Amino acid sequence: MTDATLSFDVAMEKFDPVLGFEVHVELNTATKMFSSAPNVFGDEPNTNVNEVDLGLPGVLPVVNRKAVESSIKIGLALNCKIAESCTFARKHYFYPDTPKNFQTSQYDDPIAYDGHLDVVLSDGSIFRVEIERAHMEEDAGKLTHMGGATGRIQGADFSLVDYNRAGVPLVEIVTKPIEGAGSRAPELAKAYVAAVREIVKNLGVSDAKMERGNVRCDANVSLRPYGQEKFGTRSETKNVNSLRAVENAVRFEIQRHAAVLDSGNTIVQETRHWHEDTKSTTSGRPKSDADDYRYFPEPDLLPILATPAWVESLRAELPEPPAARRKRLQADWGYTDLEFRDVVNAGVMDEIEETVAAGASAAVARKWWMGEIARRAKLADVDPVGLGVTPAVVVELDALIRSGAINDKLAREVLDGVLAGEGAPAEVVQTRGLAVVSDDGALQSAIDTALAAQPEVADKIRAGKIQAVGAIVGGVMKVTKGQADAGRVRELILKTLGVEA
Amino acid sequence: MTELIKHSAATLAAMLAAKDVSAVEVTQAHLDRIAAVDGDADRGVHAFLHVNTDEALAVAADVDGRRARGGADAEDLHEMAGVPIAVKDLIVTVGQPTTAGSRILQGWHSPYDATVVKKLRTARMPILGKTNLDEFAMGSSTEHSAYGPTRNPWDLDRIPGGSGGGSAAAVAAFEAPLALGTDTGGSIRQPGAVTGTVGVKPTYGGVSRYGAIAMASSLDQIGPVSRTVLDAALLHELIGGHDPHDSTSLTDPSTGLVAAARTGNVQGLRIGVVKELGGEGYQAGVLARFNESLDLLRDAGAEIVEVSCPNFVYALGAYYLIMPSEASSNLAKFDGVRFGLRTLPKDGPMTIERVMASTRAAGFGDEVKRRIILGTYALSAGYYDAYYGSAQKVRTLIQRDFDAAFTQADVLISPTSPTTAFRLGEKLDDPLAMYLNDVATIPANMAGVPGLSIPGGLADEDGLPVGIQLLAPAREDARLYRVGAVLEGLLEESWGGPILNMAPELVATQTMEAK
Amino acid sequence: MAAINRDDVAHLAQLAHIEMSADELDRMAGELAVIVDSVKSVSEVAGADVPATSHPIPLTNVLREDVVGHVLTAEEALAGAPDARGGRFRVPAILEED
Ligand SMILES: [Mg+2]
Numbered sequence A: 001m002t003d004a005t006l007s008f009d010v011a012m013e014k015f016d017p018v019l020g021f022e023v024h025v026e027l028n029t030a031t032k033m034f035s036s037a038p039n040v041f042g043d044e045p046n047t048n049v050n051e052v053d054l055g056l057p058g059v060l061p062v063v064n065r066k067a068v069e070s071s072i073k074i075g076l077a078l079n080c081k082i083a084e085s086c087t088f089a090r091k092h093y094f095y096p097d098t099p100k101n102f103q104t105s106q107y108d109d110p111i112a113y114d115g116h117l118d119v120v121l122s123d124g125s126i127f128r129v130e131i132e133r134a135h136m137e138e139d140a141g142k143l144t145h146m147g148g149a150t151g152r153i154q155g156a157d158f159s160l161v162d163y164n165r166a167g168v169p170l171v172e173i174v175t176k177p178i179e180g181a182g183s184r185a186p187e188l189a190k191a192y193v194a195a196v197r198e199i200v201k202n203l204g205v206s207d208a209k210m211e212r213g214n215v216r217c218d219a220n221v222s223l224r225p226y227g228q229e230k231f232g233t234r235s236e237t238k239n240v241n242s243l244r245a246v247e248n249a250v251r252f253e254i255q256r257h258a259a260v261l262d263s264g265n266t267i268v269q270e271t272r273h274w275h276e277d278t279k280s281t282t283s284g285r286p287k288s289d290a291d292d293y294r295y296f297p298e299p300d301l302l303p304i305l306a307t308p309a310w311v312e313s314l315r316a317e318l319p320e321p322p323a324a325r326r327k328r329l330q331a332d333w334g335y336t337d338l339e340f341r342d343v344v345n346a347g348v349m350d351e352i353e354e355t356v357a358a359g360a361s362a363a364v365a366r367k368w369w370m371g372e373i374a375r376r377a378k379l380a381d382v383d384p385v386g387l388g389v390t391p392a393v394v395v396e397l398d399a400l401i402r403s404g405a406i407n408d409k410l411a412r413e414v415l416d417g418v419l420a421g422e423g424a425p426a427e428v429v430q431t432r433g434l435a436v437v438s439d440d441g442a443l444q445s446a447i448d449t450a451l452a453a454q455p456e457v458a459d460k461i462r463a464g465k466i467q468a469v470g471a472i473v474g475g476v477m478k479v480t481k482g483q484a485d486a487g488r489v490r491e492l493i494l495k496t497l498g499v500e501a
Numbered sequence B: 001m002t003e004l005i006k007h008s009a010a011t012l013a014a015m016l017a018a019k020d021v022s023a024v025e026v027t028q029a030h031l032d033r034i035a036a037v038d039g040d041a042d043r044g045v046h047a048f049l050h051v052n053t054d055e056a057l058a059v060a061a062d063v064d065g066r067r068a069r070g071g072a073d074a075e076d077l078h079e080m081a082g083v084p085i086a087v088k089d090l091i092v093t094v095g096q097p098t099t100a101g102s103r104i105l106q107g108w109h110s111p112y113d114a115t116v117v118k119k120l121r122t123a124r125m126p127i128l129g130k131t132n133l134d135e136f137a138m139g140s141s142t143e144h145s146a147y148g149p150t151r152n153p154w155d156l157d158r159i160p161g162g163s164g165g166g167s168a169a170a171v172a173a174f175e176a177p178l179a180l181g182t183d184t185g186g187s188i189r190q191p192g193a194v195t196g197t198v199g200v201k202p203t204y205g206g207v208s209r210y211g212a213i214a215m216a217s218s219l220d221q222i223g224p225v226s227r228t229v230l231d232a233a234l235l236h237e238l239i240g241g242h243d244p245h246d247s248t249s250l251t252d253p254s255t256g257l258v259a260a261a262r263t264g265n266v267q268g269l270r271i272g273v274v275k276e277l278g279g280e281g282y283q284a285g286v287l288a289r290f291n292e293s294l295d296l297l298r299d300a301g302a303e304i305v306e307v308s309c310p311n312f313v314y315a316l317g318a319y320y321l322i323m324p325s326e327a328s329s330n331l332a333k334f335d336g337v338r339f340g341l342r343t344l345p346k347d348g349p350m351t352i353e354r355v356m357a358s359t360r361a362a363g364f365g366d367e368v369k370r371r372i373i374l375g376t377y378a379l380s381a382g383y384y385d386a387y388y389g390s391a392q393k394v395r396t397l398i399q400r401d402f403d404a405a406f407t408q409a410d411v412l413i414s415p416t417s418p419t420t421a422f423r424l425g426e427k428l429d430d431p432l433a434m435y436l437n438d439v440a441t442i443p444a445n446m447a448g449v450p451g452l453s454i455p456g457g458l459a460d461e462d463g464l465p466v467g468i469q470l471l472a473p474a475r476e477d478a479r480l481y482r483v484g485a486v487l488e489g490l491l492e493e494s495w496g497g498p499i500l501n502m503a504p505e506l507v508a509t510q511t512m513e514a515k
Numbered sequence C: 001m002a003a004i005n006r007d008d009v010a011h012l013a014q015l016a017h018i019e020m021s022a023d024e025l026d027r028m029a030g031e032l033a034v035i036v037d038s039v040k041s042v043s044e045v046a047g048a049d050v051p052a053t054s055h056p057i058p059l060t061n062v063l064r065e066d067v068v069g070h071v072l073t074a075e076e077a078l079a080g081a082p083d084a085r086g087g088r089f090r091v092p093a094i095l096e097e098d
């Protein structure tokens, strides 16, 4: 069952959206938040756990200093105040991915609070998002639902639990209600999450890979009639895990809320789940009095005092802020304002930086990331970064083109192979037999055939209409299935006809 | 009964070091005693839930081997090496089951050792087995064990105290010279009082809690159970000290306790009688023995002063909010997912929610459920400030009372428990009456200060042991040993020997069966 | 402070994930009412000016260095599991099918 929606434009005419975000950032510490087991992604299930992560009887937590320092850095980068003293609390709810059936988190005294983040929108304007708080907590394990319908929680026969992720340090960044975004709300949503992602990546405190869940967004949306001060009832769309999905989810929720309100009904305060396949949300659990988390101060952990000396030493370690970095990169790369903004909006600035660092020119890097890769991402309906092309692949493709081994057209085919998992570009060229035909003998017979097939064109060329050569080149490319170097073909045609270029 | 099991741990350690006896002989003597008198859920003392015969003998043999080889192997041995010990079954041990006295952990084996158990292993003390307790340490009589009650060696129809009734009874019955206990509201001291043994709750953080299955994290503390003050000091020093696995662990070195026990002296010491811990509700025989102890201490040169701790009257109420609140949280992990019992619902849909609920229904006993529900209530939205929040404030008031009292006295003194051992079943259906047993021991847990209970004699009306409690400021555990050793010496002099000499001989359970 | 009744206990048992029979709810409600009554004085003694004590011995900044330590093998991790499959803990379905 899909919910009714109003068109976005109509929704915007009638209602004023208010947003709010809770972004969870997984820190890239060596160990867990409260145990010395490794914080590693992708290993065999239940191999990165010890008794603490499993919540076995008798265990106790001990706070990871690095995780605290990373959290303070995030707070500083978000222009927050750092709490002189903060504590941990227990948040109770029974769920099999939560080993103790409570999450150790921060409640009324987060480590960082009252900050802001300036987000650049696609028109170059800056939107300031106020940050309510950033607090430390621990991640849960991973559930896999088996049987029933396609791994979904509904109708599953049973579930399997891997606690490798349990206890991974998280920083949850919570915004204040964001008003005044208007029709730019979906764009702002995406830009805000992108900016947070950029900050934590730049700080080096998180791997910041959304596709791995290192950065996860819960998006709150509510609508109210224009001019009304009181907020409408909100929905909270959970775990939206790509930038495009954040944008789409906020857009969808605005349209859904608008349809509900417009028809005179009321919004239920509830969590929603985003579905990438249908580009829509479905109802999760309604908020009820079952959400009595029974917070109380974690008796096994002690207050953390962030002394001024400690905070200042961490501030001194902060890297160049993203805004300054963008300014520097644009100058280094020589992109126009518009070119650079497009790059930022496409979320490929880091990739271009890495591509340039690996040896490609800034122009070539932009050509690939904003051209072929962006085009394919759009077709596949994913973020360019999510397509799976690495800077190393781009550099290798560029090198193959420059050496004459392949041409642009073949490069696209090589990319097909790379994305199909056939290996690095050079391997794909090898196995697919995609090298440019540069053997003059083979080209010559193709040229002779093409000239013989179109004698009137050959005559025109001989008569000096050199631009007609394109028709013959096209014929040769057709015969060689595109695997010829077009420049060399042209040279050989003119030479065969005895015409000076 | 062989004389070997009657020796104190300190004496056994000296005999072992002098090679007067082997560790295997000592360990075997205790295992034999366990076999003779411990019985089972239906008869005997029933102090043990698991007897660790093979491993205990292997550790003992290893100690003997090292001593026989001499050289570094022998010199490196800890002074307590080869002295056997029992461990409360709330403390996790690799290679033996750990049940916490609960059905929900029946058959569970921990993959890791508690820090205190690691220390016992490093010292090469043979672990005789795991002792009985009220389920998850929730009780004052050991009747709330899912595996049947422990019986008081002084009278098998009576309770041995709780929750550490198994550890206290094992030591009182000469089944072990030493045991580990845990004390959240008196679970080491109160069983000590009613079994005529010594029990110490160290300063909070003085002994690592890592591996002690948590009841109330801000109150729990592991401590020694023994028959003499010196033995308690020896064990306390061994298990104490900083542990990086426990954030609340103190960095203070665990030293000076044995020396304090050996050089006991009360000359000029101010001993404060806590006005609020006595009088109404205390059995006449308990008060009589308590007053005799005051006289002995006064005669030995101590100055007896009266102190008032007016907020102690709220301690029990605050305790019965904090303890169940923290327990309800700590026990949430027992859900049938990662370890322990899983019980499926009898009918209806098989969802994990329902499996958790039926597992917890089947796995927990009544008292545990009562405390979980009470704690869930005290923490729930709308009640937190009135209950948990207020109770934590009362804690501050109790600490202030202690601070004030310790400006007037160097140590405080009171009866450990208002009564002697009551009969099995007597208070089982009256939770409030049961909770009152801890009225004198709870303030120490609330404030984190150390407390010691030693035998103070037998009550005239029933001939059962009475406990005397000493309390010291936080981190001043040594004072307890200094005063405790003196009082112990004076009392034993008046009795003509240790109190347990007055205990009735236990009849071997085999004989009972033969009857 | 309101007295605790049977419905309260039913709600609390649900929050605490403990299945309870009707008899048990009745009995528990009676016992808890007595206990709650006996502890209610606590909320009256301490005024707003009294700070709460969360930890009996105050310590701060007890932190661990970010160095990998003890890890269990998957076998050890799963050794006590009531049910497991393919290196993971197995649990019944989380939601009822609607
Ligand atoms: Mg949240």
Ligand SMILES: [Zn+2]
Pocket: A024, A137, A172
């Ligand atoms: Zn969170």
